[in-house]
Every structure is written in structure tokens, then in C-alpha cells.
Amino acid sequence: MKIKNWFILAGGSATRWQGYQGEKNKCFVKIDGERLIDRTERLLKENGITNIEIVLEGYNSKREAFEGIARKSKGAFGILLGDCYYTEAIIKDAVNRDVKSWKHYYCPHGNPWTGCPWEEGYIHLVPQRKWWLDKMAEFNKKCDSGEIKFEKDYQIDRYLRGLGQDDYRPNELDEHDIYWCDETDDLDYPNDYDMFMARHEANKRGERQDKLSIIIPNWNNGKHIGRLLENLTSQKVNVDRQVEIIVVDDGSTDNSREVIEKFGLVRHIYQPNRGVSSARNVGLMASTGKYITFIDSDDNVEASYIRTVFSEMDRGYDYCVFPWIDDKSGDTKFLFFDLVGNAAVWAYAFNWDTIGDNRFREDWNIAEDLDWLQRVVVPGKNRGLSDKPIYHYDWNANPDSLCKRFNRGDIKKER
Numbered sequence: 001m002k003i004k005n006w007f008i009l010a011g012g013s014a015t016r017w018q019g020y021q022g023e024k025n026k027c028f029v030k031i032d033g034e035r036l037i038d039r040t041e042r043l044l045k046e047n048g049i050t051n052i053e054i055v056l057e058g059y060n061s062k063r064e065a066f067e068g069i070a071r072k073s074k075g076a077f078g079i080l081l082g083d084c085y086y087t088e089a090i091i092k093d094a095v096n097r098d099v100k101s102w103k104h105y106y107c108p109h110g111n112p113w114t115g116c117p118w119e120e121g122y123i124h125l126v127p128q129r130k131w132w133l134d135k136m137a138e139f140n141k142k143c144d145s146g147e148i149k150f151e152k153d154y155q156i157d158r159y160l161r162g163l164g165q166d167d168y169r170p171n172e173l174d175e176h177d178i179y180w181c182d183e184t185d186d187l188d189y190p191n192d193y194d195m196f197m198a199r200h201e202a203n204k205r206g207e208r209q210d211k212l213s214i215i216i217p218n219w220n221n222g223k224h225i226g227r228l229l230e231n232l233t234s235q236k237v238n239v240d241r242q243v244e245i246i247v248v249d250d251g252s253t254d255n256s257r258e259v260i261e262k263f264g265l266v267r268h269i270y271q272p273n274r275g276v277s278s279a280r281n282v283g284l285m286a287s288t289g290k291y292i293t294f295i296d297s298d299d300n301v302e303a304s305y306i307r308t309v310f311s312e313m314d315r316g317y318d319y320c321v322f323p324w325i326d327d328k329s330g331d332t333k334f335l336f337f338d339l340v341g342n343a344a345v346w347a348y349a350f351n352w353d354t355i356g357d358n359r360f361r362e363d364w365n366i367a368e369d370l371d372w373l374q375r376v377v378v379p380g381k382n383r384g385l386s387d388k389p390i391y392h393y394d395w396n397a398n399p400d401s402l403c404k405r406f407n408r409g410d411i412k413k414e415r
Contacts, residue, residue, distance in 0.1 A: 232305070291352070348373075
């Protein structure tokens with residue numbers, strides 16, 4: 001059975017957008033000259049859907065809207081969110097999906113089809129409204145009794161997907177998961193919208209700009225990240241090539257944000273605490289350059305870092321490995337064999353085509369570098385081995401981090 005009746009949920013105040021875009025609602029924001037909600041409606045029609053209703057008002061919350069839609073539908077239905085940037089492929093897949101045996105169509109992981117990889121945007125496909133209404137009644141009862149606290153971080157759509165109050169998101173995909181859709185809710189505007197547009201423009205054509213994208217994940221390292229950013233921004237103004245410095249702050253609770261925002265030449269993205277792998281993935285999806293490097297926020301680099309990366313990668317390498325300097329001993333070392341088995345992505349520069357769709361596994365806490373590199377650095381690639389040390393590994397900056405403890409041998413590989 002395929003869903004023929006579709007609702008696009010487009011209500012909401014979107015107060016932050018009011019000041020930034022002059023729009024009441026994010027669904028009216030234009031991407032490529034077309035409003036998000038118009039794009040979604042167009043894609044549905046192009047895939048043969050004619051019964052489409054846009055829900056703009058009449059409900060005070062998503063909770064009420066879900067129940068109202070179920071009562072109004074009189075049968076099987078699908079719900080899309082109006083402020084999502086859904087790709088053509090995912091709409092086509094949803095419209096043609098056989099849903100006779102299941103209730104949801106969603107995926108909690110980022111993928112190359114979408115724009116921003118933060119919050120969960122869903123497509124709900126419901127083959128029988130009785131199930132939906134029964135779950136709504138169950139949810140309402142638990143809210144009324146105090147068993148469930150209805151709040152922004154735990155709403156009806158999460159309950160309908162079987163997530164408990166303390167569940168963040170599923171770690172593994174099940175048979176009902178397809179692909180995840182971006183939902184531009186609860187982002188830090190205007191920076192994240194600018195990031196979305198930058199990535200969208202760069203990738204919609206499958207193109208990469210002639211620039212170096214430096215990705216820096218950060219968590220509670222406000223004490224040291226300033227020195228790194230000062231170093232990099234100083235280099236940026238002294239080179240004749242384009243460079244983007246992308247800091248992805250992973251839910252820091254210290255003064256990191258205050259420090260980061262002092263640097264106007266840095267793109268900064270903020271997300272809830274999801275780990276270094278998630279932060280790196282966000283940086284990859286935000287990047288627009290054909291060359292990619294990673295730097296840990298508690299380390300530093302040589303003053304020639306940017307020039308050296310360009311000069312080496314311009315030789316046509318798929319990836320290049322650089323020597324690094326051990327700040328504790330002052331020794332220059334090479335590759336990852338000196339790091340107790342932890343292959344470090346910061347010792348490399350990559351051509352974007354070499355990375356492709358590979359992303360860091362977000363369920364790994366340690367050695368996520370090695371896992372990722374084993375998928376990216378494969379036989380047959382054109383490898384460069386530079387003799388120019390450009391990275392300073394600082395053991396003392398954040399000695400209690402998982403990475404530093406692992407590299408010292410204090411803990412073993414874990415997942």
C-alpha cells in the first residue's frame with residue numbers, strides 16, 4: 001500500500017527567523033528562489049500526489065496537529081514538515097514506499113542527500129489512523145498523569161517512534177529506516193542558515209571550490225582554542241588562496257563560544273553534545289573546499305601550515321601525510337605508528353573526491369580516526385608523503401581528553 005493523502009505541517013512562530021529573514025515561518029524561506037514549502041508541494045505533485053493539504057494554522061502545538069490530522073485524514077496518510085529541505089530522491093522514495101506493515105519513515109543519521117545534519121526531521125507514513133489515534137490517547141494520558149513531561153525535547157513525534165523520555169536517538173537503523181531528512185529546527189541563526197546555504201550551493205552541482213577547508217571540532221576547550229584560531233586567521237590573511245576555517249562546537253559549557261566568536265574570519269557552528277565524530281561530520285557537510293584537513297582544538301600548527309598544505313596537495317595527491325611535532329619531547333615524528341595504534345586524521349590532508357560519502361562513525365568514542373581512514377585511505381590512491389612537519393601535538397593542553405588518554409595507553413580501544 002502506498003500513501004496517497006499527504007499533509008505538510010507548516011505552523012509555528014519561528015521568532016528567530018522573523019528578525020533574520022523577515023519571515024514569520026521557516027517554511028517560507030527561499031532556497032534557490034523557491035520557498036521550502038512550495039518545493040515540498042512541487043516534489044509531491046511531480047511524483048503523482050494530488051491530495052495535498054498544507055496545515056498553516058488551527059493548532060497550538062505539534063501534539064494537537066498530529067491528532068487533528070489523524071482525525072481529519074479518514075485513513076492512511078503521510079506527514080511532512082514544512083520547514084524541511086527534502087531532496088528529490090527522498091520524496092520519491094517516500095511516495096513509492098510500501099507501508100502496509102509499518103508506521104514511520106525516518107532515519108536519525110546524516111547523509112549526503114540533505115542540508116544540515118543536526119536536528120531530526122521526519123516523514124511519517126501512517127497506514128491506519130486508528131493506531132495513530134490510540135498512541136495519541138496513550139501519550140495524552142501519560143502527560144496528564146505526569147508520567148511524561150511534555151516539552152520541547154520530548155514531543156509526540158518522538159513518542160510515536162518508540163523513544164523514551166531519556167532516549168536521545170536510536171543508535172542502530174532498523175528495517176523501517178530509509179534516509180534522514182534535514183529539519184531546520186532549533187539551529188543557531190543566522191550562522192547555521194548561512195552554513196546550509198554555503199554547503200547547498202557548493203554541493204548541489206557536485207562541485208567543490210578551489211579552497212582549503214579546515215575542520216576543527218571543539219568541546220570545552222575555550223582555554224586553548226584561541227591560540228589556534230589566532231594562528232590560523234593570521235595565516236589566512238597572508239595567503240592568496242581561499243581558506244575556510246570551520247569550528248564545530250560540540251555543546252561546550254565553558255567560555256568556548258565567547259572565544260570563538262572573537263574571530264570574524266572563522267565560521268562557527270554550534271550543536272548539542274554529540275561527540276567528536278558528529279562534529280567532524282558536521283564540518284564535512286558544511287565544508288565547500290576541494291582540500292580538507294582536520295585540527296583538534298587543543299593542538300596547534302606551524303605558521304606555514306596553510307601554505308604547506310596547498311603546495312603539497314597541488315601536486316595532485318588524493319591525500320598527503322605530514323610529519324608532526326611532539327610538543328612534549330620536541331621530536332618530529334611521522335605517520336600514526338607513534339600514537340599507540342591511533343591513526344590521527346590531523347596528520348593528513350585530503351582531496352574531497354577521496355573522502356566522498358565516507359563519514360565518521362558516531363557510535364565510536366575512540367579510534368574513530370582509524371576506522372574512517374581505513375575506508376578513505378585505500379590501495380590505489382595517489383598518496384603523498386611530505387617531509388614538512390606542520391602539526392603540533394600538545395599532550396598538556398587537555399591531558400584528560402579521551403584522545404590523549406588513549407594515546408598515552410591509559411585506555412584501550414572502546415566503542
